[in-house]
Amino acid sequence: MMNGDSKAANGMSNHDPLNRLGSTDIQSYQIGEETPLDKNNSTDSSGDGLVQRRSTSDIIIAAPNSESDDEEDEEDDSESCNCTVCKTRCFKFWGDCCTVKTLKRRLPIINWLPKYRLSTLQADMIAGITVGLTVLPQGLAYAKVAGLPIQYGLYSAFMGCFVYCFMGTAKDVTLGPTAIMSLIVGMYGVKGDPAYAILLSLICGVVQLVMGFLRLGFLVNFISFPVINGFTSAAAVIIAVSQLKDIFGLSDISREFIHCLIDTFSQISKTNVWDMTMGITCLLVLEGLRLLKQVNFHTSPEPPNIAKRILINTIWLVGTARNAFVVLAAGAVAVVLMSCDIHVLTLTDGFNGTLPNFEFPKFHTTEHNTTVTTAEMFSHIGAGLAVVPLIGLLESIAIAKAFARKNSYRVDPTQELYALGVANIVSSFIQSYPVTGSFSRTAVNSQSGVRTPLGGVFTGCLVLLALGVLTQYFHWIPSSALGAVIIAAVIHNVDYAILPVLWKVKPIDLFPLFVTFFGCLLLSIEYGILLGIAASLFIILFPTAKPKVKFDDYGGNRVVMRISQGLTFPAVEHIQNKLSSRLGKQPVSYVIVDCSRLFHMDYSAILALIEVADELGIRDVMLAFAGLEKKIQKDLEKSDIPGFQCYATVEEALNKIGPGLNEDSMLIQPLPDTVSMPSCV
Secondary structure (H helix, E strand, O other): OOOHHHHHHHHHHHOOHHHHOOOOOOEEEEOOOOOHHHHHOOOOOOOOOEEEEOOOOEEEEEOOOOOOOOHHHHHHHHHHHHHHHHHHHHHHHHHHHOOHHHHHHHOOHHHHHHHOOHHHHHHHHHHHHHHHHHHHHHHHHHHHHOOOOOHHHHHOOOHHHHHHHHHOOOOOOOEEOOHHHHHHHHHHOOOOOHHHHHHHHHHHHHHHHHHHHOOOHHHHHHOOHHHHHHHHHHHHHHHHHHOHHHHHOOOOOOOOHHHHHHHHHHOHHHOOHHHHHHHHHHHHHHHHHHHHHHOOOOOOOOOOOHHHHHHHHHHHHHHHOHHHHHHHHHHHHHHHHHHOOOOOOOEOOOOOOOOOOOOOOOOOEEEOOEEEOHHHHHHHHOOHHHHHHHHHHHHHHHHHHHHHHHHOOOOOHHHHHHHHHHHHHHHHOOOOOOOEEOHHHHHHHHHOOOOOOOHHHHHHHHHHHHHHHOHHHHHHOEHHHHHHHHHHHHHHHOOOOHHHHHHHHOHHHHHHHHHHHHHHHHOOHHHHHHHHHHHHHHHHHHHHHOOOEEEEEEOOOEEEEEEOOOEOHHHHHHHHHHHHHHHOOOOOOEEEEEOOOOOOEOHHHHHHHHHHHHHHHHOOOEEEEEOOOHHHHHHHHHOOOOOOOEEOOHHHHHHHOOOOOOHHHHOOOOOOOOOOOOOOO
């Protein structure tokens, strides 16, 4: 019996497999099963029968086509074969999607839940409740940043936790409202109507889910660290400035950064002293508790006693949940003042909170007794349809990777996209605005000792409990206290410490950082990010357009031209100008191009080399290449460059060209930084 693999190898060596598939029927057989081709060619070892493996479980058998000069029949056979191959690939794709391995990859809870232990449950419960105490005041405050009634911050704070428990790959990450996402939602998705923000959450989830399906998570790699740093710093400044109105008790302040500054300072004389006192006091207390949490109260090598351990844990808990304690204390002060009939504090308004209804997001709304259609809503959201999903992806994956490195585990970026997309889609059904990973709460979660994503379930349950029981008390929270919570949360995102580091290590990276920072402040978030990306790409592409070119003279009018990197179309004119300038300085008979550092050359560059060869030919100057990559060498050979010559190394080229030179001048010592290549002459 003929060996199938050997036969396939013979067929593949001389023929294109797709063109060799004939008009005979194509069937699928399991590996190890005898095929008709084996039976018909049991004694034939030189035929053209083809066995083509399409996967590890199937072999596609195609009998050879009889020799024919009819091109139409061959085209029909090829189309039939291509259709069959496509069908086979589709069946394989859907087969791969319906395996236990894929199910475990898409629902990571299946991997860790069977190993779950009671001790793990205890750790997750403590971490989840601690994060819950953090997200309650933050959710209320971030809804104000988004321009929504404060209950929408809590609506956004629990469903993402539940979804991520099933689909997330990072044990530390918690999904929910964040300061930056709230700011962007306020820019694109509100217009005074929560319907815009809810619809934006649905669209954001769909876009992120499609990006995960298409494996487009790599797009965030085009946003460099300086751009991210400039964006987060600018967003922190914008958010902090927007909360000054609550600290000073002002009203009718614009949301745009420049106008917000102007309005705030123009109305500074209308400051409510009570609100200012409450806001500044809350800020000082929050910062003091943050610093207190970082103090190491146990420096002795001996373990602390029970009393000291309780004291240390209490200080840690108060420092971690400082936002909740400050908001509760501020609310208590407001209640006392109101009971004494002292109405001096500006309290939170617009709250009409209860448990949200599970309903499909609305694709239309009403403004001033006029129906706003779906197209008009999309038109208002505009660039937010792309910016919001991208920022959400950037925040979540960056946080997941950071804590995965810190705690020594791996995350799947594609699966994180799936989890984030599904979380936003499901959250839109409970009136949530877009959510993403929160750095501050993820840090609290990690420091609290969380072991699995199940900790998010306890966080979500605490939020639901607050919505069901505590909503009647949220009216007593002073607006200045929530403003202080927001400012304290975002002010540390202004990373001024990176400036001296970049100045010392890579000063040029300060350029995209400042472009992004001031672009976000003076223009808008999306324009700032785009300008920052453009600045980063300019830094990357400039050396491509202006590569370093060095000329080394060797006796006999021989010049070696060394190019520092790949030769592409932006650099063509620069290289030509450099070479023309060098040829005009002194007589040259031979130009050797050192290609040992060239790893890419496009067609425009090849055309330029043809022009250079023609120009040098007119001047009776010989052009040679040395150290070419095999692929580049083949491309140049196909381009028919006049008098094309290439050598393995610069040394070989120098020793073989230049007739009439004496023996001493032809013996060239090996040059540094050259790549040995097989000789092509």
